[in-house]
Amino acid sequence: MTSYLIRRFIQMGIVVLVATMAIYGILNLAPGGPMAGLNQIGDRRARFSEADKARLASYLGLDKPLVLRYLVWLLGDDWLGADYMSLSLRPADGVRFWAAPGIAYAAGGYPIWYIGEQTGTRESDGLPIIAATKVWIRPTGDKPAEAVAAAIIKVDGGDMSVDVTGNPQDVVVSTSPETEWDVSTAPAWPDGNWVNVSWLFGPYGLLGRHAHFHGTSHGVARLDFGTSWSVARGQPIIEVMQSRLDNTITLMLASTILSLVVAIPVGVFSAVKQYSRLDYIVTTFTFFGTAMPVFWLAIMLVLIFAIKFREWGLPYMPAGGVTSVRTPPAGSVLAVLNAAPGGLLDKVVHLILPTVTLSLLHMASWSRYMRASMLDVLRQDYVRTARAKGLAERLVIVKHAMRNALIPLVTIVVFTIPSVFGGATITETIFSWRGMGRLYFDALGADDWPVVMVFLFVSAVLTVIATLVGDILYTLVDPRIRYD
Amino acid sequence: MTMTEERNVDVLDAEGLLTPEKESQFLVVWRRFRRHRLAVAGLAVITLFILMGIFAPFLAPYDPIADQDPYRKNAPPSADHLLGTDEIGRDVFSRLLYAARISLTVAFVVTIASELAGALLGGISGFFGGWVDAAIQRVVDFLLTIPLLPLLLAFSSLLRGIIIPGVPTQYTSVVVITIILIAFGWMGTCRLVRGMVLTLRSLDFSEAARALGMSNGRIIVRHMIPNAMAPIIVSATLGLGGVIVLESALSFLGFGVQPPVPTWGNMLQAAQAGLLGQPAKVFYPGLAIFLTSLAFNYVGDGLRDALDPRLKL
Numbered sequence: 001m002t003s004y005l006i007r008r009f010i011q012m013g014i015v016v017l018v019a020t021m022a023i024y025g026i027l028n029l030a031p032g033g034p035m036a037g038l039n040q041i042g043d044r045r046a047r048f049s050e051a052d053k054a055r056l057a058s059y060l061g062l063d064k065p066l067v068l069r070y071l072v073w074l075l076g077d078d079w080l081g082a083d084y085m086s087l088s089l090r091p092a093d094g095v096r097f098w099a100a101p102g103i104a105y106a107a108g109g110y111p112i113w114y115i116g117e118q119t120g121t122r123e124s125d126g127l128p129i130i131a132a133t134k135v136w137i138r139p140t141g142d143k144p145a146e147a148v149a150a151a152i153i154k155v156d157g158g159d160m161s162v163d164v165t166g167n168p169q170d171v172v173v174s175t176s177p178e179t180e181w182d183v184s185t186a187p188a189w190p191d192g193n194w195v196n197v198s199w200l201f202g203p204y205g206l207l208g209r210h211a212h213f214h215g216t217s218h219g220v221a222r223l224d225f226g227t228s229w230s231v232a233r234g235q236p237i238i239e240v241m242q243s244r245l246d247n248t249i250t251l252m253l254a255s256t257i258l259s260l261v262v263a264i265p266v267g268v269f270s271a272v273k274q275y276s277r278l279d280y281i282v283t284t285f286t287f288f289g290t291a292m293p294v295f296w297l298a299i300m301l302v303l304i305f306a307i308k309f310r311e312w313g314l315p316y317m318p319a320g321g322v323t324s325v326r327t328p329p330a331g332s333v334l335a336v337l338n339a340a341p342g343g344l345l346d347k348v349v350h351l352i353l354p355t356v357t358l359s360l361l362h363m364a365s366w367s368r369y370m371r372a373s374m375l376d377v378l379r380q381d382y383v384r385t386a387r388a389k390g391l392a393e394r395l396v397i398v399k400h401a402m403r404n405a406l407i408p409l410v411t412i413v414v415f416t417i418p419s420v421f422g423g424a425t426i427t428e429t430i431f432s433w434r435g436m437g438r439l440y441f442d443a444l445g446a447d448d449w450p451v452v453m454v455f456l457f458v459s460a461v462l463t464v465i466a467t468l469v470g471d472i473l474y475t476l477v478d479p480r481i482r483y484d
Numbered sequence: 485m486t487m488t489e490e491r492n493v494d495v496l497d498a499e500g501l502l503t504p505e506k507e508s509q510f511l512v513v514w515r516r517f518r519r520h521r522l523a524v525a526g527l528a529v530i531t532l533f534i535l536m537g538i539f540a541p542f543l544a545p546y547d548p549i550a551d552q553d554p555y556r557k558n559a560p561p562s563a564d565h566l567l568g569t570d571e572i573g574r575d576v577f578s579r580l581l582y583a584a585r586i587s588l589t590v591a592f593v594v595t596i597a598s599e600l601a602g603a604l605l606g607g608i609s610g611f612f613g614g615w616v617d618a619a620i621q622r623v624v625d626f627l628l629t630i631p632l633l634p635l636l637l638a639f640s641s642l643l644r645g646i647i648i649p650g651v652p653t654q655y656t657s658v659v660v661i662t663i664i665l666i667a668f669g670w671m672g673t674c675r676l677v678r679g680m681v682l683t684l685r686s687l688d689f690s691e692a693a694r695a696l697g698m699s700n701g702r703i704i705v706r707h708m709i710p711n712a713m714a715p716i717i718v719s720a721t722l723g724l725g726g727v728i729v730l731e732s733a734l735s736f737l738g739f740g741v742q743p744p745v746p747t748w749g750n751m752l753q754a755a756q757a758g759l760l761g762q763p764a765k766v767f768y769p770g771l772a773i774f775l776t777s778l779a780f781n782y783v784g785d786g787l788r789d790a791l792d793p794r795l796k797l
Contacts (some may be wrong), residue, residue, distance in 0.1 A: 015622070019629050027642065287785075291778035293729045295736045296770030299756055303763050422631055426733060430756075440634055441737065444641045452638055460629045 001475075008471075012464045019460040020220075023453055073226075073453070076219030112162065113139050113147040114173050116165045122172050127161065129172045134180040225454045230446040231439065237454050241437065247322050248349075248423040248435035254355040256416060259362035264409070266363075267370025268402055271378060282367060289364025298357045298430040305353060318350050320432035354431040358424050362416075368410060374405040407477040412468045418462040424456070516790035523786020526779035527583040533776055534652040537585035544578035549654075549744045551575060558762050567768060570751070571758055579746040580768055586658060586747045587776070594665040599720045601666070602673025603712070605705060609674065610681030621678070625672045632668060633733070639664045657742040661734060665727060673719055680712045714791035718784055725780030732773045748773045 116132035136147070143149055150162035150173070158175045185442040218224030225237035232240045302319050309316035315333045318324065324341040328334030339345040377383060378401055386400045387393070423437030432438070436455070443451035518524055536543060545566075553559075553573035567576040570587050609620040610732045643660045651659050684690060684707070734740030735749025736756075743750055748769040755765035 015626050015629055018622075018626050022626070023630070027638065049599055058700050096537065287781055291725060291729075291774060291781050293732060293770065293773045293777065296766075296774060299752070299759065299770065303759060303766065307759065307763060375561065418631060423635060425633055425637065426737065429737065441637070444637055444739070456630055456634060456638065459631050459634060463629050463631065 008468055012468060015459055016248060016464055020074055020457060023072065023456045023460070024073055025066065027453060028066060028069070028214075028447060050187050068141055072217065072219065074219050074221050076217045076222060076224055080300055110138050110152045111149065112137055112152055112173070113143055113149050113158070114162075115144075116173065118171075119174070127170055127172045129159075129174050132173050132175050132179050134182065135173065135175060135180040139182065205229070220454060220457050226450045227441075228451050229448045231443050231448045231451055237451055241436065241454070244434060244439045245421070247433060248428070248437065249420055250322060251351065251358065251428070251435060252416075252420040252435060253352055253421070254351055255358035255362065256413065256420075257259050258355055258359040259366055260413070262359070262363045264364035264370055264402075264406070266398065267367040267373050268405070270367070270396055271371045271374030271405075274375065279371075282371070285367040286364040289360050290368075292360060292364075294357060294424070294426050295430060298353075298427055301357060302430070303352050320430070321376040322350055322434055323347055324350075354424075354427050357427050357431075366409060366412065370405065370409055372399060373408045377401045377405045380404075410477060411470045411473050414473060415466055417469070418459055421462050422459050513787075517786050520782070520786035522782045523789075526782035526786070528715045529775055529779040530783065533772070533779075534588060536581050537588050540578075540581040540585050544575070544581045546575035546578040548574065548579040548582040548746050551578070558765075560762075561764075568762070568765065570765065571754055572742060576751075576765065576768065579751060580748075580772060583746040583748045583751055583769065584772065586741060586745060587728055587731060587749075587773075590658065590662050590665070590731050590741075590747075591724050593662055594727045594731075595720050595724045597639050597666045598669035599673050599716060599723065602670035603668065603677045603716055606674035606677030606679075607681055607708060607712075610678035611685065611700070611704060611708065614761055617678070620674070623668050624674055625670065627671050632708060633730075635668060636664055636730070636734060637737065639667075640734060644739075645744075654742070654745055657740065658745060659730060661740050665730065669723070669727070672723075673716065676715060677712055678718055680715060681708055684708055684711050718788045718791060721780055721784035721787055725777040725784070728773060728780070729777050 086449065099257035113136040114130065114132045114281060115134045116130040118128045119131045120129050121127065122129055134147070149165040150171075151165070153161045153163055153170065160173045160175075161170055162173050163170055181196060182246055197337075217226060220226075223238070225241070228235050228237050228240055266282055270279040305317040307316075313331070315331065315336045317333055318328075323346050324339075326341060328339065328341070328346075333349055337345055337349065341347060383396060383401050386396045391400075419438060422440070423433075423435040425437035425441050427433065428437035429436045429441050439451065440455045442448075443455070526527075551574060553569060555573070556565070556569050557573045558571055559565055559569040561575075565575050565577065567580065570579065571577055593769060605620055609617045612728055640661060643664070644657075646656065646660060647653070648656050648659055690707060698706075731740055732747065732749030732752070735747045736753045738750075738753060740749055741747040743754065751769040752766060752773075755762065755769065759766060
């Protein structure tokens with residue numbers, strides 16, 4: 001079992017890793033892409049120009065190579081070491097990767113020495129451009145005679161505008177891959193635990209200038225989900241999700257409990273009375289339930305219990321939402337029950353229609369499953385033995401048959417774990433239920449790709465876990481199954 | 485059915501067993517299928533909807549997209565408009581007929597293509613085993629990792645506004661949704677067929693075929709496929725109902741077939757917006773989806789019984 005579990009964990013890791021690659025790759029490479037929605041905003045004049053798009057892409061990091069973006073999305077960019085964008089050096093703890101030598105260690109105010117020849121003047125401000133052959137950052141010791149001492153004013157990509165010591169004329173020190181760096185004294189970080197990855201992430205490394213990242217995110221693998229773009233602009237996704245998860249879990253628990261409470265007895269009865277009228281009705285119901293489109297059912301429920309009931313003067317249900325905002329109008333169920341907006345009763349009433357909608361499908365398939373499993377068990381020898389030794393039929397069914405018939409159902413119910421997170425997109429959308437499913441739907445509509453990706457990522461992880469839990473449960477409840 | 489008739493059937497059956505060439509496989513299945521009354525009813529409903537789809541241009545009194553009556557928006561049913569008009573004055577009945585066309589075409593194309601792909605990949609996976617099997621099964625595992633509806637939503641959202649050469653712009657979404665549904669619809673069949681092939685491969689007749697020196701291709705074509713056909717047909721029939729509902733769900737959420745092309749799903753979406761004023765409009769498209777899905781489920785159930793060789797004739 002242990003070796004099986006280890007193997008499964010490794011497999012799970014691989015499956016999740018591939019899933020993240022696919023989610024990230026496809027969502028970013030597809031023709032629509034994360035920025036497809038932009039052109040549709042506003043009229044022709046107000047539309048995004050190509051320059052705007054490029055600027056936004058750069059702001060969101062979309063101009064970087066896909067592989068690096070994926071790595072940063074998954075693992076964060078704090079381990080990349082230097083904070084290129086804000087050009088400050090951050091204190092480190094534990095092992096960090098650094099991309100020295102390079103411009104990474106240059107920051108405003110630092111003293112430098114440089115050696116280089118003037119190659120031209122900068123168009124924007126006429127400053128002379130010096131192509132540096134060697135640069136010292138925060139140098140110590142004696143300055144070589146040919147080097148020029150200066151102080152950094154501003155770092156801009158590979159260029160630094162510097163204030164040359166003893167010279168009113170500022171210059172631009174331009175660096176290139178050929179530039180030799182001396183930054184031995186630059187980082188005042190703990191010694192010994194820095195790994196040089198300049199070949200990859202340095203300004204002139206494999207990924208070149210693209211490695212200029214903010215350096216504060218931890219990546220989704222470390223549960224830093226980043227911030228939302230549009231659904232909740234600028235808000236951390238994890239907070240947005242937390243605020244929605246409560247509603248989804250409430251709805252899912254309610255519907256799972258309701259489904260089980262109905263499905264188990266119904267399945268047992270229709271199996272015990274196989275081919276009876278009740279069985280016939282149940283079988284028909286399960287067919288109807290599995291064929292019923294959820295969205296139609298939801299709309300019809302709203303139509304009947306919210307709209308028609310109101311017309312007929314009956315106490316009508318709220319058509320959607322999680323709680324009422326203001327005092328419910330006279331004639332509604334809420335007013336009849338005198339439920340205070342936001343109170344428990346108010347929430348329960350709002351929960352009814354979505355729960356019924358969601359439950360029907362599960363009820364149908366689970367009672368069908370329970371019936372089949374029960375029929376299977378009833379044919380077993382031990383049931384016959386129990387009957388033969390004179391046990392009451394009730395006891396035979398409840399104690400001997402039903403208990404064992406429940407086993408397969410347990411595993412089926414486990415597979416609904418991921419949906420507890422994911423919610424029910426359709427039901428939540430129709431009933432304006434502010435849960436995860438609705439969040440996902442809104443995020444897709446608003447091109448909020450970080451939210452979409454996090455949702456898919458978490459769903460994938462939970463599905464993999466649920467599959468494993470289901471498999472383990474099989475062995476626990478059925479000793480004949482062994483994984484070796 | 486009276487006793488004498490029942491006995492006659494038995495006599496006929498006995499004759500059929502003695503001289504099997506008299507009754508083709510198809511007739512046997514059909515005879516058994518007919519016993520499942522709801523399945524026959526389902527078949528009738530489906531046939532009706534298919535005919536409605538095929539003959540939509542002749543049956544529909546109006547064009548589903550072009551004929552808009554600006555003076556009669558949201559009209560109730562009348563002699564002119566059998567089921568009334570929608571929010572921009574188009575005839576609901578005509579749109580329902582054309583929607584049957586789109587929804588059923590998508591369902592059939594998706595199901596046939598994904599069953600073929602699934603059967604082929606599952607067959608290869610099970611027959612050859614080894615790393616081929618491992619590779620295909622890992623792909624299946626991984627595709628099944630992500631919940632289907634969110635995945636489909638993400639994809640159709642990504643592919644909104646794409647241009648496919650040779651396809652009229654308003655029908656692009658139909659093609660896109662078909663492709664997406666195929667791309668994520670083959671895994672179940674793949675697993676099913678793989679499992680079957682693994683069983684079949686170890687049975688005596690396969691051993692015998694191999695011992696006789698049959699080539700792999702011939703074993704697959706002559707022995708594996710005919711033996712695996714029945715469950716594939718059943719899963720395809722049940723799948724058709726699933727695809728109808730899935731496509732409708734996507735269209736309903738606004739991520740499937742885009743207006744003005746009518747499908748039951750997007751008609752329902754449009755009707756939902758006017759739920760307060762025109763509650764009856766949400767009824768027809770939903771009923772059509774429900775009936776079709778139910779019918780396919782019953783037909784699948786009937787076929788399962790009819791095709792099961794273990795059941796007595």
